[in-house]
Amino acid sequence: MENKMVVFFFLFHLLPLLLSIAGAHRNPIPATFNVLSYGALPNRITDNTKSFLRAWNDACDRAGGGRVLVPKGTYMLGSVVFVGPCNGPVKFVIEGSLEASSYPSKFFIDHWIAFKYVDRLTVGGGGYLLGHGGAAWHYNDCATNRRCRPLPVTMRFDFVTNSKISHIRSINSKNAHFNLFACYNVNMSNIRISAPSDSPNTDGIHIGSSSKIKIENTIISTGDDCISILSGSRDIMVTRVHCGPGHGFSIGSLGGSHNEENVTGIVIQNSTLFGTQNGLRIKTWAPSLPSLASDIMFDDIIMVNVNNPIFIDQQYCPQPPCNWQAQSNVQIRNVTFRKVRGTSSSQIAVKIKCSKHVPCKGINLVNINLVYRGPEGRVSSSCMNVQGKSYGLQLPSGCL
Numbered sequence: 001m002e003n004k005m006v007v008f009f010f011l012f013h014l015l016p017l018l019l020s021i022a023g024a025h026r027n028p029i030p031a032t033f034n035v036l037s038y039g040a041l042p043n044r045i046t047d048n049t050k051s052f053l054r055a056w057n058d059a060c061d062r063a064g065g066g067r068v069l070v071p072k073g074t075y076m077l078g079s080v081v082f083v084g085p086c087n088g089p090v091k092f093v094i095e096g097s098l099e100a101s102s103y104p105s106k107f108f109i110d111h112w113i114a115f116k117y118v119d120r121l122t123v124g125g126g127g128y129l130l131g132h133g134g135a136a137w138h139y140n141d142c143a144t145n146r147r148c149r150p151l152p153v154t155m156r157f158d159f160v161t162n163s164k165i166s167h168i169r170s171i172n173s174k175n176a177h178f179n180l181f182a183c184y185n186v187n188m189s190n191i192r193i194s195a196p197s198d199s200p201n202t203d204g205i206h207i208g209s210s211s212k213i214k215i216e217n218t219i220i221s222t223g224d225d226c227i228s229i230l231s232g233s234r235d236i237m238v239t240r241v242h243c244g245p246g247h248g249f250s251i252g253s254l255g256g257s258h259n260e261e262n263v264t265g266i267v268i269q270n271s272t273l274f275g276t277q278n279g280l281r282i283k284t285w286a287p288s289l290p291s292l293a294s295d296i297m298f299d300d301i302i303m304v305n306v307n308n309p310i311f312i313d314q315q316y317c318p319q320p321p322c323n324w325q326a327q328s329n330v331q332i333r334n335v336t337f338r339k340v341r342g343t344s345s346s347q348i349a350v351k352i353k354c355s356k357h358v359p360c361k362g363i364n365l366v367n368i369n370l371v372y373r374g375p376e377g378r379v380s381s382s383c384m385n386v387q388g389k390s391y392g393l394q395l396p397s398g399c400l
């Protein structure tokens, strides 16, 4: 009788408990590494770089992964690289604000905060990245080339895979706000980016050599491209992004250096542009080396007061020494502009200037409705070296 009770107790009480402990071990609740436990001080003066790094290293080293927590408060942070690979997924939760230095001597490095070689990273938490770009924008004088040095990107992701970035705000970056290089399967959503319309080189999200990247539900107001997609980008999907002010959505500049990889499979959809310098743009250098930009879809786009709403420019040469009359060798193929509507702030709302060497092929204009209400006359279009088709409503008409 006694023994039976023991067996009963073991089977129905102890065994489930033991199994659940074993289960918890196999599938642990992520351990939290709070930067405050590593000596971080949110007093806006102390440099917290070392505390953040130690919290990262412990989270990254923990078998099964971990979670770095930056609680509410404002933390000064120097340039820092959070390096993997880690022993499990790592969450980097920023609830507070991170503040960059505004001293010029700390500018000249390519990143403020960087993540490298990390798989299954999550960055989020609703916090702020305060780049304090003001002094840096004025420090550089690239037009005369007297002082023109690279400034740090607010957040860089290099070789980051299977990861998520969401609910983060970046304000007044010194250079681009976010930069993805050699990333694979990264989803970005609910990001808010802002910098003044005249802040130089403050691209919102800059993507190169990366594939399977999604950007959704994001608001970008900045001084350069809202999203720029460069050499080696494949399978990039942008959905419900609001851009403005800024220079619009840009593929390129392409063809500017040796060994550029092709750009293919880009979708930009259900997005709006508000008062931007360009809308949907593909640009290649003149002259340029051979590569390919293909299978590109711009779908369901609303424009409000946009200069150059639809713009393919294969003679991109903002200033010498390039020669805009030289021909690009980047082949642009299979590009659709569909349901693009709204207002243009320039008379030539559709400009497609392709290369004489490699004319654009398979350009489709489908249901375009762009209105111009300025002094220069009726809205118009201009096409050069293009082969393609147009369907449905065409305002302006007459390009293809």
Ligand SMILES: *[C@@H]1O[C@H](CO)[C@@H](O)[C@H](O)[C@H]1NC(C)=O
Pocket (backbone or CB within 6 Å): 162, 163, 164, 185, 186, 187, 214
């Ligand atoms: C990104 O989103 C797609 C679905 O839209 C999903 O298949 C993919 O697994 C997601 N990637 C990550 C890293 O969450």
Ligand SMILES: *[C@@H]1O[C@H](CO)[C@@H](O)[C@H](O)[C@H]1NC(C)=O
Pocket (backbone or CB within 6 Å): 239, 269, 270, 300
């Ligand atoms: C884009 O918007 C259209 C309506 O304009 C809607 O039918 C479609 O489902 C939307 N697509 C996405 C991916 O949100």
Ligand SMILES: *[C@@H]1O[C@H](CO)[C@@H](O)[C@H](O)[C@H]1NC(C)=O
Pocket (backbone or CB within 6 Å): 261, 262, 291, 292
């Ligand atoms: C780029 O595209 C061109 C033209 O289709 C092709 O010949 C070349 O192999 C592609 N390059 C790569 C690296 O895929």
Ligand SMILES: *[C@@H]1O[C@H](CO)[C@@H](O)[C@H](O)[C@H]1NC(C)=O
Pocket (backbone or CB within 6 Å): 294, 295, 296, 297, 334
């Ligand atoms: C053109 O690009 C679209 C994606 O935008 C793709 O679905 C389609 O297969 C491509 N067509 C050709 C002929 O390659």
